[in-house]
Amino acid sequence: MTGPLLVVEQLSKAFGAVVALADLTCTVAAGERVAIIGPNGAGKTTLFNVLGGQLRADGGTVRLGEQRISGLPPHAIARLGVARTFQVAATFASMTVRENVQIALLAHCGEQRSLWLQAWVRHAPEAQALLDRVGIGALAARACSTLAYVDLKRVELAIALALQPRLLLMDEPTAGMAALERSRLMTLVSGLARSDGMAVLFTEHDMDIVFSHADRILVLNRGRLIADGSPAAVRSNPEVRAAYLGTAA
Amino acid sequence: MTFSALFIQLLNGLAGAASLFLLAAGLSLIFGVTRIVNFAHGSFMMLGAYLAYSLIGRLGGSGVGYWGAVLLAALGVGSLGALVEATLLRRLYRAPELLQLIATFGIVLIMGDAVLHIWGAEDLLGPRAPGLQGTVSILGSAVPQYDLFLIACGPLVWLSLVFLLRRTRWGLLVRAASQDRVMTAALGVDQARLFSGVFFVGTMLAGLAGALQLPREPANLNIDLAVIADAFVVTVAGGLGSISGAFIAALIIGVVKALCIGVGEITLFGMTLALSKLTLVVEFMVMAIVLIVRPWGLLGRPPPASPGIELRELQQPPGRRFAFGVAAGLLLLVATGFVADEYTLVLLTEIAVFALFALSLQLLMGTGGMASFGHAAFLGSGAYAAALASRVLPMGWALLIAPLVAGALALFCGWFCVRLSGVYLAMLTLAFAQIVWSIVWQSDAVTGGSNGLVGIWPPAWLSSPQAYYLLCLALVAATILLLWRVSFSTFGYALRAARDSPLRAAACGIDVRRVRWVAFALAGAFAGFAGALYVYAKGSIAPEILAIPRSIDGLVIVLLGGLQALSGPLVGAAAFIGLQDTVARHTEYWRAFVGAAILAITLAFPAGIVGTLKHWLRRERT
Secondary structure, eight states: OOSOSEEEEEEEEEETTEEEEEEEEEEEOTTOEEEEEOSTTSSHHHHHHHHHTSSOOSEEEEEETTEEOTTSOHHHHHHTTEEEEOSSOOOOTTSBHHHHHHHHHHHHTTOTTOSSSBGGGTTHHHHHHHHHHTTOGGGTTSBGGGSOHHHHHHHHHHHHHHTOOSEEEEESTTTTOOHHHHHHHHHHHHHHHHHHOOEEEEEOSOHHHHHHHOSEEEEEETTEEEEEEOHHHHHTOHHHHHHHHOOOO | OOHHHHHHHHHHHHHHHHHHHHHHHHHHHHHHHHOOOOTTHHHHHHHHHHHHHHHHHHHOSSHHHHHHHHHHHHHHHHHHHHHHHHHTGGGGTTSOHHHHHHHHHHHHHHHHHHHHHHHOSSOBOOOOOTTOOSEEEETTEEEEHHHHHHHHHHHHHHHHHHHHHHHSHHHHHHHHHHHOHHHHHHTTOOHHHHHHHHHHHHHHHHHHHHHHHTTTSOBOTTHHHHHHHHHHHHHHHHOTTOHHHHHHHHHHHHHHHHHHHHHOEEEETTEEEEGGGGHHHHHHHHHHHHHHHOTTOSSOOOOOSOOSOOOOSOOOOOOHHHHHHHHHHHHHHHHHHHHSOHHHHHHHHHHHHHHHHHHHHHIIIIITOOOOSOTHHHHHHHHHHHHHHTTTSOHHHHHHHHHHHHHHHHHHHHHHHTTOOHHHHHHHHHHHHHHHHHHHHHOHHHHOGGGOEEOOOOOGGGOSHHHHHHHHHHHHHHHHHHHHHHHTBHHHHHHHHHHHOHHHHHHTTOOHHHHHHHHHHHHHHHHHHHHHHHHHHHSEEOGGGGSHHHHHHHHHHHHHHOSSOTTHHHHHHHHHHHHHHHHHHHOSOHHHHHHHHHHHHHHHOTTHHHHHHHHHHHHHHO
């Protein structure tokens, strides 16, 4: 397959008078790691919610490969290979950590409709392997509601990876983590992007992470794309500096 | 149908809409600020009617006396409302919405029996309002002056409420609290006083509605539940918390109902349809259309994300100890079948049936997180399906048909219900059940109307209480094991995932709405099966099996046993049916007793019997 994996064309979204996305156009290639940065209120989370189907755009299209995904419900987008984590980690509180991942695995295999198959024995080894991979294998039997927030974010990542996505969306995946943990987590994700050809689109406030783990950086400001390029190019872009430092460009 | 007759019906409908609006406005106001859906709102209206009756009798029929009595009745009801808020409901503000709703139903039961005790069971017709006894001639027909007065009351109360909310300091605080309770409290507003005030105004409006209704309709003991379904429909269609929305919805529903009665029969494609019989269905259809187009009602806003039920406790598949316990219990119950007397066996049969009913509700509420306030609709439709089938088919077929019919009905109702969540869903299920009830009640030819159907007995070899008990036990036990299996199946987990975090479940590729829909249908089918077993145990069936109190019985059983506990519904059914049987033998006021039990559970033991026992055991061990 040639051409980019994700194509976003002229996407717009407004909440009343507040413009969250204005004519946004961008692409992400398979296996590419793209960071989205921008000041608070730039439209990063809105973009993620539109890509994931949680929000409906006012205009524009989103395509995954040849398939148009804008306008589809979240579960349909997920089945086409877009997995995501949320800014505020969302997990299943009444289940163990391992069961959280098992749910994702059985949903991925289309087994969620059976009234007879017993859920807790399905895909247990795979779930354990995924948890080991994100570094919380020891917590597998714990109730998800008793975990520290940082660990919940890892559970979310394991859930997302269980879906074997073509595109992984991560909204502030390392928020609340210590510096060493951050870089370890992002190294893991980078490795997956390289080995499985999974594209990664992520937002992040930590610029060290952004500049060391992104192949390309998109800069948003007030819903507009003001820069799109390699870390080096973005670093020296005057408009980006203005948006971040608040001086006139 | 002449135009003038239609016009009269229209005025009649508008007069009805006015009292409906008074009721709905109070309900909406209370919900907006306290987030409590006051089930007892209809009871406050009923109390208003009775209180007005007595006060008018005491203060005389003169103009001043009459209107003074109406006003005093409204104020009296408002004071009681504030008192109830301050003593009981205030303890529940932090509880899940579902518990609050149930607690207010406890108040319904207590108030119902209190009114019965004070005023007796006879309907009480009040005198006509002085000064408004005559009629006015409009378009050649005589229109009662009182109807015109009521029609004027609606907009008058609406405008006063809007003025109160928009132009006074108190209204400002109420609006602030509706938007953000925590922030309002942080700004130093005395919440307790504000909430009591809102309850006073809201219940006073209900009392006023009751007092004003007296010249049109006698005070009777059925007002409470009859009007609460109407009021729910109006508030939900208008948008919870929106006074103006309630006003518009009351008008629409009042007018549409009046048109149905006015038009009477219509002939479409050679079929004659009696629209006048469909008023309740039509009211529901208006709400359904509104909710499909605008899920939060005409003028409502999406509620702050708060699930009706919050369950965060870890739920694990049952272990070997549980299996042993179940096996031992089953053996004991089988053995009981051979030694117990007939009375006990009949009682145990009923407990078994209600355990199954409650378990089906638990699948919906516990595993699915969808609180249904109309689950008896499926119990009852299964029972009626079996009763009707038994006329032409043997019992085996009737037992098979019942869950299919109930499941199909649940599939239909569920399509609407799963679009909503929390209290909206609860109120919609309640409205559905009320519709089913009224259809059954009105369809004399098929269902026997209020008399129901009689003479539905199992074949001869099952006719002894012992034989039927053992059959029932076997079928219920098998079905319960199946339901438990479903709870821990991949579907059950997907359902629980959708309850825990719809956002995350959808992002995993689970079609949340569909999973909920299937669960709704399944729960309905299992309830229908329970209904079929019930009908053969009793030999007869009456519409009360579909009525709201039955649905609430199911809720109470589930909560009494423990929403979270696998065995909760079984323990709950035994405790509830056993208690009811004991109390009903000693006093006619057993409803009040059930109400008190509900309040006790919701206030003191929200985890239920099994849940509380588990907590105690855990504390012992650590």
